[in-house]
Amino acid sequence: MSREKLLEVKNLKTHFNTENGRVTAVDDVSFHVDKGEILGIVGESGCGKSVTSQSILRLFDEKYLVKYEGEVLFKGDIDLLKLSKSEMRHARGNEISMIFQDPLSSLNPVLTIGFQIAEALMLHEKITKEAAFEQAIEMLKLTGIPSPEKRVHDYPHQLSGGMRQRVMIAMSLACKPRLLIADEPTTALDVTIQSQILDLIEDINKRFDMGVIFITHDLGVVAGLCDRVVVMYLGQIVEEADILNLFENPMHPYTKGLIKSIPHMDGDRKEELHVISGTVPSLENVPVGCRFAERCQFADELCQSKMPDLRVVGEGQKVRCWHAEKIAEQEEAPVYVTS
Amino acid sequence: MKMYFLKRLLSLIPVLFIVSIVIFMIIHLTPGDPASLVLGEEATEEQIQAMRADMGLDLPILTQYFHWIGNALQGDLGTSYFMRQPVTEAIVSHLAPTISVAIIAGTISLLISIPIGILAATRRGTNTDRTVMGISLIGMSVPSFLLGLFLILLFGVKLRWLPVAGYQPITDGFFGHIKYLILPSIALGSMHAALIARMTRSSLLEVLNMNYIKTARSKGVHEYLIITRHTLRNAFLPILTVIGQTFGSLIAGAVVTETIFNIPGIGQLIINSVERRDYAVIQGVVLFVTCTYVLINLIVDLLYGVIDPRVRLNKK
Numbered sequence: 001m002s003r004e005k006l007l008e009v010k011n012l013k014t015h016f017n018t019e020n021g022r023v024t025a026v027d028d029v030s031f032h033v034d035k036g037e038i039l040g041i042v043g044e045s046g047c048g049k050s051v052t053s054q055s056i057l058r059l060f061d062e063k064y065l066v067k068y069e070g071e072v073l074f075k076g077d078i079d080l081l082k083l084s085k086s087e088m089r090h091a092r093g094n095e096i097s098m099i100f101q102d103p104l105s106s107l108n109p110v111l112t113i114g115f116q117i118a119e120a121l122m123l124h125e126k127i128t129k130e131a132a133f134e135q136a137i138e139m140l141k142l143t144g145i146p147s148p149e150k151r152v153h154d155y156p157h158q159l160s161g162g163m164r165q166r167v168m169i170a171m172s173l174a175c176k177p178r179l180l181i182a183d184e185p186t187t188a189l190d191v192t193i194q195s196q197i198l199d200l201i202e203d204i205n206k207r208f209d210m211g212v213i214f215i216t217h218d219l220g221v222v223a224g225l226c227d228r229v230v231v232m233y234l235g236q237i238v239e240e241a242d243i244l245n246l247f248e249n250p251m252h253p254y255t256k257g258l259i260k261s262i263p264h265m266d267g268d269r270k271e272e273l274h275v276i277s278g279t280v281p282s283l284e285n286v287p288v289g290c291r292f293a294e295r296c297q298f299a300d301e302l303c304q305s306k307m308p309d310l311r312v313v314g315e316g317q318k319v320r321c322w323h324a325e326k327i328a329e330q331e332e333a334p335v336y337v338t339s
Numbered sequence: 340m341k342m343y344f345l346k347r348l349l350s351l352i353p354v355l356f357i358v359s360i361v362i363f364m365i366i367h368l369t370p371g372d373p374a375s376l377v378l379g380e381e382a383t384e385e386q387i388q389a390m391r392a393d394m395g396l397d398l399p400i401l402t403q404y405f406h407w408i409g410n411a412l413q414g415d416l417g418t419s420y421f422m423r424q425p426v427t428e429a430i431v432s433h434l435a436p437t438i439s440v441a442i443i444a445g446t447i448s449l450l451i452s453i454p455i456g457i458l459a460a461t462r463r464g465t466n467t468d469r470t471v472m473g474i475s476l477i478g479m480s481v482p483s484f485l486l487g488l489f490l491i492l493l494f495g496v497k498l499r500w501l502p503v504a505g506y507q508p509i510t511d512g513f514f515g516h517i518k519y520l521i522l523p524s525i526a527l528g529s530m531h532a533a534l535i536a537r538m539t540r541s542s543l544l545e546v547l548n549m550n551y552i553k554t555a556r557s558k559g560v561h562e563y564l565i566i567t568r569h570t571l572r573n574a575f576l577p578i579l580t581v582i583g584q585t586f587g588s589l590i591a592g593a594v595v596t597e598t599i600f601n602i603p604g605i606g607q608l609i610i611n612s613v614e615r616r617d618y619a620v621i622q623g624v625v626l627f628v629t630c631t632y633v634l635i636n637l638i639v640d641l642l643y644g645v646i647d648p649r650v651r652l653n654k655k
Contacts (some may be wrong), residue, residue: 054553057556059553059556063463089559089560089561090559091559092556092557092559093557093558093560094559097558098557100550100553100554100556105549105551106551106553107554107556108551108555108573109551109573109647109648110571110572110573110646110647110648111568116578119555119558120559122558123559123560123561125560134618157648157649158442168554
């Protein structure tokens with residue numbers, strides 16, 4: 001089933017100017033999201049997944065800090081990176097919207113939630129405040145907030161964490177965008193609330209046939225939600241695969257490591273959880289060769305000296321590793337399958 | 340909100356109590372006997388004793404305190420020996436110039452400082468920002484008496500645009516009134532303006548870094564609305580605190596400017612009273628200024644509740 005591409009990121013690079021010179025936080029990243037698809041972007045902290053998502057909406061301060069390169073094509077032919085400021089504003093919240101990790105700090109504490117939801121409607125659909133509030137109530141209802149007529153007049157501090165994230169989602173959906181970018185939306189929530197929010201996102205994705213980019217560090221979350229996954233490491237994509245292939249046949253040592261690090265409730269509790277040794281190197285000090293080489297048990301001289309390209313290894317699967325096939329042969333150890 | 344108001348009001352009682360004790364002690368902690376100081380060196384022992392009785396100084400100290408505070412609560416702050424008029428009356432008659440200067444200085448400093456603070460914050464790192472910060476550093480460093488003298492030299496003596504010193508009541512014409520008070524107001528207000536501008540800038544920069552500003556941007560909100568609607572109200576709490584403090588000190592700071600510009604306000608009243616050892620007036624004025632300060636801070640606290648819904652905690 002081939003679907004229409006909603007967003008296509010081509011060779012995106014995001015550079016920051018820092019005191020120690022220019023740093024490239026997103027380095028030559030390409031991926032696409034189809035209409036109605038949920039794409040997962042996975043990686044550890046500092047791997048560039050949030051920067052990638054915020055680059056799509058150009059949320060960084062372009063005057064002083066950032067330079068973008070590449071293309072971000074929306075609906076086929078609109079390059080978001082080339083839009084003027086006002087065109088970009090029109091796209092934000094209207095065509096593409098975003099929800100963030102910590103709902104408390106992401107909601108303005110001095111404005112009512114009703115106003116914060118209605119604001120996007122008033123901006124993009126040019127409707128009256130009353131009509132916008134009516135719709136805000138509808139959105140709150142849709143996201144499962146009880147007695148929304150009363151809640152619209154509440155301030156963020158009067159709501160619980162899960163409610164706040166529902167408000168964030170209601171806010172991002174207000175203008176019925178074609179693409180939702182969810183940047184670790186469940187990380188700050190406890191587990192029961194987490195699954196409710198995931199269900200809500202999945203429900204909305206189906207109901208409005210909306211594309212979703214779901215950013216997380218938690219592969220367990222990805223397993224139940226996403227159609228396709230992009231794994232990032234230190235500003236680059238190291239593996240891309242559909243959800244089944246990713247868990248059944250992961251090719252990159254980093255992906256394998258991440259999958260092994262998922263805790264299993266049914267497994268042997270005494271077994272120690274797998275840990276990928278070392279930490280993500282600093283962006284100011286990027287290795288010449290494969291960026292994962294330092295932490296990879298299979299790394300050899302080639303890996304240290306030359307960076308592998310992202311290459312196609314199977315249907316819809318790409319990997320950035322010199323030895324992916326060899327490692328797969330060597331490692332006949334069982335691989336976890338999570339459904 | 341009502342509970343919050345009530346709580347804040349009740350919390351003033353201990354503050355004012357301590358203040359009243361300190362002020363009452365002025366008369367007992369200053370060296371020498373007030374009665375003999377008032378009467379001068381040639382007074383006889385009998386005259387001094389009579390004076391002490393007259394001033395109530397022969398009574399036990401607690402009785403004196405309750406006597407004084409009881410009267411003060413009824414608006415009677417005693418009688419000035421020098422001016423031969425009730426202290427309350429003396430304060431009221433000196434109040435208008437001081438209030439005028441405070442209002443003009445406050446208005447000027449707010450009108451200048453907040454916009455340039457916003458300007459500096461939105462243009463951070465640019466030359467505009469550096470210029471604003473540089474000027475405000477100078478504004479903060481130059482003491483008001485020095486600035487006052489410079490202003491007199493430039494606008495009063497050299498350019499002859501404005502009167503060098505003096506005062507004209509508002510009843511004799513609004514513009515004449517303003518003309519006399521404009522230089523002292525600038526002298527007094529510049530330091531506050533500098534302080535508020537810096538506070539506005541840093542507070543705004545802090546809020547602009549918040550996640551909810553990113554949320555607003557991701558909704559497609561215009562930069563102008565980001566500042567006015569999403570940032571300013573959040574940034575205003577610390578700014579308001581500084582405004583409250585500076586407004587209070589505008590009244591206290593009048594002592595210096597009123598002396599330089601020869602304005603018959605509260606500041607001059609207290610300076611003269613100190614020279615004359617007119618204890619009742621000193622106590623009265625200090626009590627009055629303290630109460631004003633406390634009152635302004637109360638208003639600031641109440642405004643917190645208006646600006647930030649999180650402060651109105653019990654309204655759930």
